[in-house]
Amino acid sequence: MTxxxxxxxxxTDTPLSYCPGxxxxxxxxxLAETIIELGVEGKTVGVAPVGCSVLAYNFFTFDMVQAPHGxxxxxxxxxxxxxxxxxxxxxQGDGDLAAIGTAETxxxxxxxxxxxxxxxxxxxxxxxxxxxxxxxxxGQVTQTxxxxxxxxxxxxxLRICELLSTLEGVTYAERVAVNTVPNIRKTKAAIKKAFRLxxxxxxxxxxxxxxxxxxxxxxxPVAALDWLKENMIPCYPLGVYKDRIxxxxxx
Amino acid sequence: MAARVxxxxxxxxxxxxxxxxxxxFFGYPITPQTEVAAYMAERMPQVGGTYLQAESEIAAINMVxxxxxxxxxxxxxxxxxxxSLKTEGxxxxxxxxxxxxxxxxxxxxxxxxGIQPAQSDYNQATKAPGHGDLQILVFAPASVQEMAxxxxxxxxxxxxxxxxxMILGDGLxxxxxxxxxxxxRSPVEIPKNWATCGHENKREHNIINSLYLQAEILEGIIxxxxxxxxxxxxxxxxxxxxxxxxxELVIVAYGASSRIARSAIDTARNHGIKxxxxxxxxxxxxxVKEIQAATATAKNIxxxxxxxxxxxxxxxxxxxxxxxxxxFGRTGGxxxxxxxxxxxxKALTTGGAx
Amino acid sequence: xxxxxxxxxxxxxxxxxxxIVCPKKIMVINRDKLNSKGYRPAMQSDxxxxxxxxxxxxxxxxxxxxxxxxxxHGSESINERQ
Numbered sequence: 001m002t003x004x005x006x007x008x009x010x011x012t013d014t015p016l017s018y019c020p021g022x023x024x025x026x027x028x029x030x031l032a033e034t035i036i037e038l039g040v041e042g043k044t045v046g047v048a049p050v051g052c053s054v055l056a057y058n059f060f061t062f063d064m065v066q067a068p069h070g071x072x073x074x075x076x077x078x079x080x081x082x083x084x085x086x087x088x089x090x091x092q093g094d095g096d097l098a099a100i101g102t103a104e105t106x107x108x109x110x111x112x113x114x115x116x117x118x119x120x121x122x123x124x125x126x127x128x129x130x131x132x133x134x135x136x137x138x139g140q141v142t143q144t145x146x147x148x149x150x151x152x153x154x155x156x157x158l159r160i161c162e163l164l165s166t167l168e169g170v171t172y173a174e175r176v177a178v179n180t181v182p183n184i185r186k187t188k189a190a191i192k193k194a195f196r197l198x199x200x201x202x203x204x205x206x207x208x209x210x211x212x213x214x215x216x217x218x219x220x221p222v223a224a225l226d227w228l229k230e231n232m233i234p235c236y237p238l239g240v241y242k243d244r245i246x247x248x249x250x251x
Numbered sequence: 252m253a254a255r256v257x258x259x260x261x262x263x264x265x266x267x268x269x270x271x272x273x274x275x276f277f278g279y280p281i282t283p284q285t286e287v288a289a290y291m292a293e294r295m296p297q298v299g300g301t302y303l304q305a306e307s308e309i310a311a312i313n314m315v316x317x318x319x320x321x322x323x324x325x326x327x328x329x330x331x332x333x334x335s336l337k338t339e340g341x342x343x344x345x346x347x348x349x350x351x352x353x354x355x356x357x358x359x360x361x362x363x364x365g366i367q368p369a370q371s372d373y374n375q376a377t378k379a380p381g382h383g384d385l386q387i388l389v390f391a392p393a394s395v396q397e398m399a400x401x402x403x404x405x406x407x408x409x410x411x412x413x414x415x416x417m418i419l420g421d422g423l424x425x426x427x428x429x430x431x432x433x434x435x436r437s438p439v440e441i442p443k444n445w446a447t448c449g450h451e452n453k454r455e456h457n458i459i460n461s462l463y464l465q466a467e468i469l470e471g472i473i474x475x476x477x478x479x480x481x482x483x484x485x486x487x488x489x490x491x492x493x494x495x496x497x498x499e500l501v502i503v504a505y506g507a508s509s510r511i512a513r514s515a516i517d518t519a520r521n522h523g524i525k526x527x528x529x530x531x532x533x534x535x536x537x538x539v540k541e542i543q544a545a546t547a548t549a550k551n552i553x554x555x556x557x558x559x560x561x562x563x564x565x566x567x568x569x570x571x572x573x574x575x576x577x578x579f580g581r582t583g584g585x586x587x588x589x590x591x592x593x594x595x596x597k598a599l600t601t602g603g604a605x
Numbered sequence: 606x607x608x609x610x611x612x613x614x615x616x617x618x619x620x621x622x623x624x625i626v627c628p629k630k631i632m633v634i635n636r637d638k639l640n641s642k643g644y645r646p647a648m649q650s651d652x653x654x655x656x657x658x659x660x661x662x663x664x665x666x667x668x669x670x671x672x673x674x675x676x677x678h679g680s681e682s683i684n685e686r687q
Contacts, residue, residue, distance in 0.1 A: 002675065004674050004681075005674060006685075007668035021620030026664070033684045044449060064457065064459070068313060068340060071340070077303070078318035082317070107306040119646055181626055
């Protein structure tokens with residue numbers, strides 16, 4: 001019997017604590033598979049955020065550090081400088097990366113730290129029960145925007161890939177989604193590209209993954225996939241926002 | 252024989268850290284400790300280490316967290332408002348049992364306060380360096396030489412007990428220049444099997460974490476940690492006693508205040524007044540037994556601090572309020588003079604020529 | 606050619622994502638079963654139709670689905686390929 005598909009070796013036996021249909025699980029799988037396929041499990045150290053994925057340190061078989069809210073890129077910088085041969089990544093949600101951690105995100109990118117940031121954008125704060133995120137959409141009803149997000153009072157959706165693509169220190173920035181199998185394949189390709197760039201010491205990569213939050217969006221897991229496609233993708237277009245290596249090759 | 256050099260306190264701290272094997276420094280400018288960062292910016296590349304000016308004091312303490320998790324000696328430095336910023340990170344470091352060294356060069360507070368020296372962060376350092384049930388080691392040097400020596404001790408103790416260590420100085424000590432001879436000692440090598448440095452497929456994966464959602468488990472972890480703290484209290488407490496054997500009045504002071512007090516005590520002794528001093532060198536663990544022993548013949552204790560009185564409460568507790576504990580202090584960045592302290596000594600003692 | 610799809614019923618959270626990606630429309634939620642966590646797990650309604658495309662397994666956030674195939678032409682694993 002050939003195994004066509006099985007659970008990744010880089011995932012532990014611990015059942016995932018995410019809600020049914022939450023696409024964090026899909027992103028975890030792609031990350032785990034990438035680490036195994038690149039043969040770097042032994043030198044990987046990941047940084048878990050505060051948010052739904054705080055427990056990520058229980059789900060992977062490589063070394064993990066749990067960081068204060070928003071500070072994962074700084075923790076990753078410390079790891080990066082201390083472990084020249086390590087494979088270092090952060091895994092962060094919208095509050096962690098785009099609210100409290102904006103300074104750390106921008107400065108790690110600006111320094112061109114040779115790390116990978118996996119940014120899980122689901123337009124809401126999941127763990128604390130569905131509050132507005134910097135990435136929440138205009139008019140989106142959340143626990144802290146009960147009348148719908150009013151951009152004049154609460155600001156506009158923060159487009160991180162676009163923002164970071166303006167920084168010289170960023171080597172690779174791509175936005176992907178995990179709402180369909182073709183998109184999942186593209187997400188894996190992006191994650192793998194980011195880690196390959198790190199192994200080649202090419203600098204800072206961010207893969208922004210549009211993800212679902214059925215529980216706090218108030219829809220079924222299946223309906224959440226459509227919600228992502230209809231609402232999030234128009235606001236957060238998929239695609240490559242920066243590819244310094246391809247840009248240099250083209251010159 | 253090691254060379255004796257004239258150095259500024261802040262710079263001596265930095266050089267000592269490098270000699271103690273620290274190769275990762277993350278800092279941010281703030282008066283009166285910016286020289287630590289500036290010195291490191293120049294020296295670290297010379298020894299192949301990392302100097303990184305972080306985007307904030309918050310980022311710096313988190314970079315220390317990452318480097319410490321990887322198993323290396325890491326240090327940061329700041330002053331009062333910057334230490335306030337670091338408190339969450341310090342709590343995580345303590346809650347994750349990570350060793351590191353944090354330099355705190357006190358200036359006047361609260362708020363932006365002033366840039367002159369103060370000792371008004373004693374409570375911050377010893378009672379609430381971060382939220383939760385925790386302690387960090389707190390060393391209080393009183394000279395440039397001691398600043399250098401204690402950096403070695405801080406790194407060694409931090410590694411041995413898996414605890415953050417703070418060197419609590421102040422702007423006076425940080426800015427003054429004194430001769431210093433760096434100890435010729437190798438860093439104590441302590442294996443860090445717990446570090447997250449990549450398991451190389453040779454061991455189970457390590458997790459550096461402070462989150463334990465089950466209350467009974469978290470309580471158990473804290474109790475274990477407090478057993479370590481008890482061990483530290485039993486073995487690592489340090490103090491200097493100065494002329495306390497027959498002292499009628501014992502001053503308790505640390506850091507810059509202790510130098511001022513020493514001058515006042517010398518003058519008092521010349522006038523026949525039996526004054527002495529117990530100088531805590533560790534503020535946590537607090538030298539309770541040493542204070543009790545030093546005040547055996549005393550009728551009064553005078554605590555001198557550059558604050559509204561923070562350590563004074565710990566002194567009262569140490570003697571179980573069995574002796575009158577008086578306080579003299581200046582705050583806002585004002586440095587008390589030996590003459591002012593002498594006046595206090597005279598007021599609290601009998602006899603002696605005026 | 607034998608195809609064998611295993612669904613770990615105690616890991617499955619009955620989210621239904623697999624049910625919409627199956628090209629043969631044979632992944633369904635088992636309305637008659639509750640697992641130990643109180644979820645209704647997924648199942649194959651007509652295993653004979655399965656073509657081992659593994660889209661269900663790719664979609665499953667909990668890695669609850671394993672897809673195996675035995676044939677004389679030699680198949681390749683979709684995930685964790687070198």
